[in-house]
Amino acid sequence: MSNHSDSDSPLVRIRDLVYRRGRRVIFDGINMDIPRGKVTAVMGPSGTGKTTLLKLIGGQLRPEQGSIEVDGEEVHRLSTRELYRLRMRMGMLFQSGALLTDISVFDNVAYPLREHTGLPESMIRKLVLLKLEAVGLRGARELMPAELSGGMARRVALARGIALDPMMMMYDEPFTGQDPISMGVLLELIRSLNDAAHMTSIVVSHDVAETAEIADHIYLISDGKVVEEGEVAQIRESENAWTRQFIGGRADGPVPFHYPAAEFGEDLFGEGA
Amino acid sequence: MLNRIAELGAAGLGVLQGLGRGLLLLPAILAGTLAMLARPRLLIRQLYSVGVMTLIIIAVSGTFVGMVLSLQGHYILSQFSAEEALGVMVAASLVRELGPVVTALLFAGRAGSALTAEIGLMKATEQLSGLEMMAVNPIHRVLTPRFWAGFISLPLLAAVFSALGVLGGWFVGVGLLGVDDGAYWTQMTYKIDFQGDILNGVIKSVVFGFVCTWIALYQGYDATPTSEGVGQATTRTVVQSSLVVLGLDFILTALMFGE
Amino acid sequence: MQTNRTMEILVGGFLLIGLVALFFLAMNVSNLSRGVAGEAYRVTARFDNVGSLTERAKVTIAGVRIGRVERIEYDSKTFEAVVTLALDNRYNALPDDTFAKIYTAGLLGEQYVGLEPGGGESNLKEGDEIAFTQSALVLEEMIGQFLFSKAEEKSDDVF
Ligand SMILES: Nc1ncnc2c1ncn2[C@@H]1O[C@H](COP(=O)(O)OP(=O)(O)OP(=O)(O)O)[C@@H](O)[C@H]1O
Ligand SMILES: [Mg+2]
Numbered sequence: 001m002s003n004h005s006d007s008d009s010p011l012v013r014i015r016d017l018v019y020r021r022g023r024r025v026i027f028d029g030i031n032m033d034i035p036r037g038k039v040t041a042v043m044g045p046s047g048t049g050k051t052t053l054l055k056l057i058g059g060q061l062r063p064e065q066g067s068i069e070v071d072g073e074e075v076h077r078l079s080t081r082e083l084y085r086l087r088m089r090m091g092m093l094f095q096s097g098a099l100l101t102d103i104s105v106f107d108n109v110a111y112p113l114r115e116h117t118g119l120p121e122s123m124i125r126k127l128v129l130l131k132l133e134a135v136g137l138r139g140a141r142e143l144m145p146a147e148l149s150g151g152m153a154r155r156v157a158l159a160r161g162i163a164l165d166p167m168m169m170m171y172d173e174p175f176t177g178q179d180p181i182s183m184g185v186l187l188e189l190i191r192s193l194n195d196a197a198h199m200t201s202i203v204v205s206h207d208v209a210e211t212a213e214i215a216d217h218i219y220l221i222s223d224g225k226v227v228e229e230g231e232v233a234q235i236r237e238s239e240n241a242w243t244r245q246f247i248g249g250r251a252d253g254p255v256p257f258h259y260p261a262a263e264f265g266e267d268l269f270g271e272g273a
Numbered sequence: 274m275l276n277r278i279a280e281l282g283a284a285g286l287g288v289l290q291g292l293g294r295g296l297l298l299l300p301a302i303l304a305g306t307l308a309m310l311a312r313p314r315l316l317i318r319q320l321y322s323v324g325v326m327t328l329i330i331i332a333v334s335g336t337f338v339g340m341v342l343s344l345q346g347h348y349i350l351s352q353f354s355a356e357e358a359l360g361v362m363v364a365a366s367l368v369r370e371l372g373p374v375v376t377a378l379l380f381a382g383r384a385g386s387a388l389t390a391e392i393g394l395m396k397a398t399e400q401l402s403g404l405e406m407m408a409v410n411p412i413h414r415v416l417t418p419r420f421w422a423g424f425i426s427l428p429l430l431a432a433v434f435s436a437l438g439v440l441g442g443w444f445v446g447v448g449l450l451g452v453d454d455g456a457y458w459t460q461m462t463y464k465i466d467f468q469g470d471i472l473n474g475v476i477k478s479v480v481f482g483f484v485c486t487w488i489a490l491y492q493g494y495d496a497t498p499t500s501e502g503v504g505q506a507t508t509r510t511v512v513q514s515s516l517v518v519l520g521l522d523f524i525l526t527a528l529m530f531g532e
Numbered sequence: 533m534q535t536n537r538t539m540e541i542l543v544g545g546f547l548l549i550g551l552v553a554l555f556f557l558a559m560n561v562s563n564l565s566r567g568v569a570g571e572a573y574r575v576t577a578r579f580d581n582v583g584s585l586t587e588r589a590k591v592t593i594a595g596v597r598i599g600r601v602e603r604i605e606y607d608s609k610t611f612e613a614v615v616t617l618a619l620d621n622r623y624n625a626l627p628d629d630t631f632a633k634i635y636t637a638g639l640l641g642e643q644y645v646g647l648e649p650g651g652g653e654s655n656l657k658e659g660d661e662i663a664f665t666q667s668a669l670v671l672e673e674m675i676g677q678f679l680f681s682k683a684e685e686k687s688d689d690v691f
Contacts, residue, residue, distance in 0.1 A: 320547070328549070433549060436557055463590060463600065465561050467558055467564040
């Protein structure tokens with residue numbers, strides 16, 4: 001497909017990325033390399049910009065500075081047409097599922113196929129059932145999205161995300177709202193999809209233990225910076241105080257639990273009160 | 274004081290920015306027209322939810338407005354022994370003014386608000402982002418068919434409104450109040466000019482259809498993606514559409530009928 | 533698929549209803565069905581005073597409507613009103629000495645042009661002018677004349 005796809009170069013290469021929301025700096029010059037064919041976990045406290053990162057990679061947001069390359073193509077230099085062609089090779093699982101609410105589960109999964117492949121309907125039916133079977137929801141194909149639980153909706157969205165057999169899947173918080181069994185199923189699914197289809201996966205999550213179980217590579221981000229990166233074992237053994245607190249889930253430590261604010265006492269008794 | 278002025282300035286800038294975004298949205302919507310024609314089903318679906326679903330309220334309102342016009346008109350005209358002119362009066366008010374304007378107002382309340390809420394919620398639930406990530410342009414896929422559906426529906430709805438109004442007026446005037454049947458229709462056909470009255474009325478409703486649908490789509494697409502934001506956007510659709518329709522009606526009437 | 537079919541039928545029905553309504557407005561409510569614009573011939577008539585005659589008022593002969601007033605202009609040389617009448621082509625055999633008069637329908641009703649055919653040999657054609665006209669009766673003038681003649685009667689008595 002692309003002349004850059006030699007298997008050593010990273011699939012996603014982020015350089016000096018700067019992104020701001022209003023005055024708040026979300027990313028302050030970060031560099032990341034997402035290796036091909038591996039499961040890379042991106043972890044960090046809530047509100048650090050993990051969702052934002054995925055949207056930047058998908059070309060839905062525009063960085064202020066820096067570059068993002070996916071499979072050798074610089075996302076923000078592409079024409080609309082080229083960007084859309086690139087997106088056909090990326091799947092994204094949104095935090096909310098983002099299913100189209102006016103069509104059934106079946107039609108949701110069939111949507112990208114009907115949109116981009118022009119396959120006959122009988123073929124599409126087979127493919128859709130295959131994908132739904134993979135997420136264990138073949139029986140729910142006639143339901144409307146409003147009739148699904150949050151966890152089921154996420155799994156349908158996953159089936160839709162992999163409908164076109166993308167080279168890369170981005171998962172935004174895939175585990176929240178899943179019972180232990182379906183969480184286990186999802187973990188296995190992500191792993192097996194990754195290995196069987198030679199996909200590259202980016203998993204954004206706070207669920208440290210579960211994510212560490214399937215990830216090959218971990219990025220920890222906080223305050224617009226990459227705190228630490230490495231293989232799972234490396235991160236587990238890390239001496240970094242921040243990393244130890246985040247992995248261990250302790251309340252005290254260098255990770256601030258609070259959104260940046262003035263001193264509490266000042267807020268309570270200061271002039272604004 | 275200075276703060277007030279600054280606030281005013283910021284508000285003014287906000288309005289201008291909104292206007293600019295709205296203007297930019299229009300060519301993007303129109304650019305999807307060809308792609309839409311390749312999938313007429315999308316348009317049919319929207320014609321259903323925008324047109325068919327609005328038809329009932331338009332039909333009922335039109336009939337009753339015509340009946341009331343006839344009742345009131347008969348009362349006034351009978352004081353001058355000019356009941357013959359009832360048909361003209363009813364038809365002229367409907368075709369020139371009430372048909373296009375009331376239909377547009379009802380359309381904004383029924384279809385426009387629904388369009389805004391639907392698109393706003395699609396944005397809030399990341400369905401639009403989801404389409405984008407599936408390499409589908411959400412403007413072309415979601416907004417364009419809705420735009421054409423509104424643009425096509427409103428003139429037809431206005432025609433239904435006027436036609437049923439004339440019939441409702443006939444029912445009350447001729448059927449209940451005893452105006453001569455022949456006079457009702459003949460006077461009408463001599464006084465209502467096809468070009469001057471009917472076509473101008475249709476032009477009005479075409480303009481209203483364009484503007485009302487555009488406002489509804491823009492408000493939905495630009496809504497803050499929260500339940501509160503969608504609620505506010507829906508309100509804005511109805512308020513802005515109504516004001517714009519009344520203002521435009523004045524201008525169009527002055528251009529068309531003011532000699 | 534069934535629901536799709538229903539939806540298509542309903543949408544088709546909606547479009548049809550809308551078009552029928554438009555057609556109804558054009559053919560039954562407006563003057564389109566009468567085709568005055570295309571199939572009419574125009575003649576002019578000069579009046580000293582048209583009263584409150586308006587454009588699009590009716591033109592009748594023997595009480596039957598045969599056309600409408602198309603334009604009313606003022607001729608600043610002769611100080612007269614020039615009224616253009618659009619007459620239906622079906623009634624193209626009017627003698628050239630036809631008489632045009634402005635009538636009022638009812639006491640306060642609208643004014644219209646009534647034609648009375650004469651006995652001339654040739655017929656009125658497109659662009660001809662009707663030579664014999666009588667102006668509108670203006671109510672104030674009539675009352676004025678009436679009072680004037682009464683006053684004269686009285687003064688006759690005195691002398
Ligand atoms: N539309 C927006 N306008 C302004 N600020 C925004 C907007 N969306 C996100 N933000 C800000 O950007 C920051 C990053 O948001 P993002 O959704 O990427 O966080 P996240 O890491 O995915 O958090 P979580 O784990 O809770 O999902 C947040 O602090 C938020 O305040
Ligand atoms: Mg997030």
